[in-house]
Amino acid sequence: MAPDAVERLVVHVDDAVLDDLRERLTRTRLPADLPGVGWGQGTPTATLAPLVAYWRDDYDWRAQEAELNLLDHCMTVIDGQPFHFVHARSPHPDALPLLLVHGWPGSIVEFLDVIPRLTHPEEFGGDPADAFHVVAPSLPGYGFSPPPTEAGWDIVRTAQAFVTLMDRLWYHRYGAQGGDWGAQITTRMAGLDTGRMVGLHLNMALANPQADLSTLTDAERADLAVMGRFQATEGAYAAVQMTKPQSLGVGLDDSPAGLCAWILEKLRGWSDCDGDPFTVFDRDRVLTNVMWYWATRTFTSSARLYWETARSGVLQQPIPYVTVPTGVARYPKEEILRFPRSWVQATYHVTHWAEIDRGGHFAAWEQPDRFVDDVRTFFRTVR
DSSP: TTTTTTEEEEEOOOOHHHHHHHHHHTTOOOOOOOTGGGGSSOOOOHHHHHHHHHHHHHHHHHHHHHHHHSSSSSEEEEEEEEEEEEEEOOOOOTEEEEEOOOOSOGGGGTTTTTTHHHHOOGGGGGGGOOOEEEEEEEEEEEEEEEESOOOOOOOHHHHHHHHHHHHTTTTTSSEEESHHHHHHHHHHHHHTTTTEEEEESSSSOOOOOOOOOTTTHHHHHHHHHHHHHHHHHHHHHHHHHHHHHHHHHHHTTTTTHHHHHHHHHHHHHHHHTOHHHHHHHHHHHHHHHHHHHTTOHHHHHHHHHHHHHHHHGGGGGGOOOOOEEEEEOOBBBBSSSSSHHHHHHHEEEEEEEOOOSSSSSSSHHHHHHHHHHHHHHHTTTTO
């Protein structure tokens, strides 16, 4: 690929990969559940076994592939690293470019229901004045953005790459939206590209922790307690991926059932689903998200983003105050980072704060209408 070139990509997985997947699923060995434990030790076999059988016998990747290819997929090389991205242009000439950045264990699959709502608002009861041109890149080493061949791809380097991406697409005035790694990356982009980023919308806002807790309200103390409980009961995945992604990857890049269990556990535990992930996540869409990692053999490289970011030390450095107007959407089941509002407002130029009544960590996927409504509301203030 020529330097600075942007080329079209057709999402396609070879038949040999699908045949190998079915064989591996047929030969899956699952552990027995302990009676009465349920999800207490992770994804139970009682839930996973029928999902594995459905994946093997009934799931239609080719139909999912066709749906994915209704969007324009592109590739470009930035700083020596190939990047995949969806470029969904709105038919409305005054549409605002919007960068959507996913996290782990998600993918651009999280955004499949919100992209048409953002690009064609009039088809969903909205106003064409709220239209966006959407750019949704895959993080380095995630899905069709292939594994980096050198160390150093942490969140800051990725932020720099995405600034370059928006420039390469001739978007000199744009907004950005993120949760999970997407929040970390777009926050750094706001510091790097203050002249062009007109607004930042987050569904998992960051903050610089404050030493003095005496001024916190009871609600803010409760937020800190939620984060503490999450770290104690759900945080081990990050510690493993920050320290030993390669060893974990040997298992999860080799076993589709293992990969599915690891991801499904997070979808259930981090979402507003009342204990049943399939009340908010379509079964086929869950498997398509797993396939995004399986078919491209990118679980290990996706987990390395944790290792790279921990190694660079950026998470231990204070976040410079973000001057870009920032909108924050707080979902009730977002518990990974739930910083007190006063800390968030000391870190960002917060001009919009919304308490959403339903939803969790995977906001766009769980609650596409609520997500889009709040994104539209915030960006009206900066268009």
